[in-house]
Amino acid sequence: MDIKQLKFLIALDQTRHFGRAAALCHITQPTLSMRLRNLEDELNLVLVKRGQRFEGFTEAGERILAWARTLLAAHDGLQAEAASCRGQLVGCLRLGMVPLASFNPTHLIKPLTQRYPELRFQLSSLSSEQIIDGLSRNQLDLGLCYLDQVNTSYFEVIELASTRMGLLHDTRFFTFQERELNWETLGRLPLGLLTTGMHFRQSIDLCFRSRGLDPHPLLESESTFQLVQAVSAGICCAIMPLANGLEDLSEHLRVLPIAEAAVHAPLGLVLRRTEPRSALAEQCFAEARSIFGGSVKNTDA
Template sequence: MDIKQLKFLIALDETRHFGQAAARCHITQPTLSMRLRNLEQELGLELVQRGQRFEGFSEDGKRILAWARTVMAAHDGLYAEAAACRGQLVGTLRLGVVPLAGFDPMRLVKQFAEAHPGLRFELFSLSSEQILERLSSNQIDLGLSYVEHLDRQHYQSLELAESRMGLLYDQRYFQLPNQPLNWEDLAELPLGLLSSGMHFRQSIDHNLRSRGITPVPRLETDAVHQLLQAVSAGTCCAVIPLNSGLNDFTENLTLTPIEDAHTLAPLGLIMRGLGQRSALAQACFDQAKILLLNEK
């Protein structure tokens, strides 16, 4: 067994396709299949369910896959730790972010990139539940998510900011007063909202319903870029966090604060608990602390 076989196994899980997994690993598909069969023979287990195409992992395969992720995380952590001992920070920082976070993740990425030119970044749009799941399984290093009900024994968090809300609209299609709005002002507007059940949407619904307003959105989506496209097309207005950075994409977008509007839970940067975190995650977490301290 070698580390590449585990890398191939993880790539297959993430792509769910033999050809795509092979392309990601820069090898041919027959080579990937042969190396995975060699791994199965060495372990004496069938890991991958095969038909004419990839059909999933066996129950044994799912258990081995979890170990493969742990081993790969330790492997990557070893190199990152060695670089940290040399005063360097290298590798790939994997950051999970909830949709419409009330803190612009690019502020963190920009600071990390400027301080450590050798870093690469992978960003994932995930629900708050998915962020905790991927943190616990070493699939991401840090999460930008809500910190309510966070298990402080297994996770450490840095509260970033209270997520206040505003109304985003395109001034070519809507003329609204350039002053704070109230929730009642939104009742007659065509609203575009994230899909029902998403955390930020729950906060919007709570604010509206607590004032006797039942939201009837013109458009619902689980993708932030589609929401921005709809606003730019004049299809709707959208309630978004004030400090998300999303209102800066075009000069026609205007973001007006809504009075007494905030999310149900504070937003924070989350990391695995002591003994489970990588040197990379710890360094970036500490740097985020400095960023916030300098802004106070």
């Protein structure tokens, strides 16, 4: 068994297609299939369901896949540790992020890329619960999530800000005279919202219910991108965080603050306290503390 076989297995999980997995790994499809069969022979297990095309993983394959991710993360951590001993910072920073928050991740990524040009980034949109689980399993290096789920006995935290809400709209289709909107006005608008159950949506629903309002959104989606598409098409407006960079996507997009509208849990950058954690994660966390330590202010202030 070698590390490449594990990479091939993970690539197959990412693409769900033999040909695309081979292309991702820069090898031919027959080579990919042969190396995966060699892995199965070595483990004496069938990992992949095969037919005319990829049909998924067996139960054993799913279990081996989880170990493959852990081993590959440890391998990458070892490489990053060796680079750190040489005074370098290389590798891929795995960052999990809640989909909507009053924080633009480019404010972290840009200074890191300027200081460490060999650094790469893998961004995952996840719930706070999934981020904490991913950090615990060493599947993520850092997490950007709401801190009400975080036990600081097990995680180091850089508190960033509370998330205030605003109404994202396209000025070609909607205009408002007010500088700050109230919830009663929002209840009369065609709204696009994140799906029920997501942390940001729960805060929105609480704000409506506390005022005796029961709006029926025109559109619901788990994808921020789809909500922005709908807003740009004039289908609806969307309740979004302030100061997260959405207005920069188009000259027609604006975000108006909403009165008394905030996610009560503060947002923070989170690093697991326990080993193993990579030198890459530790250094990027230290850099984030330097970048944001004296500059980030509570948006409720």
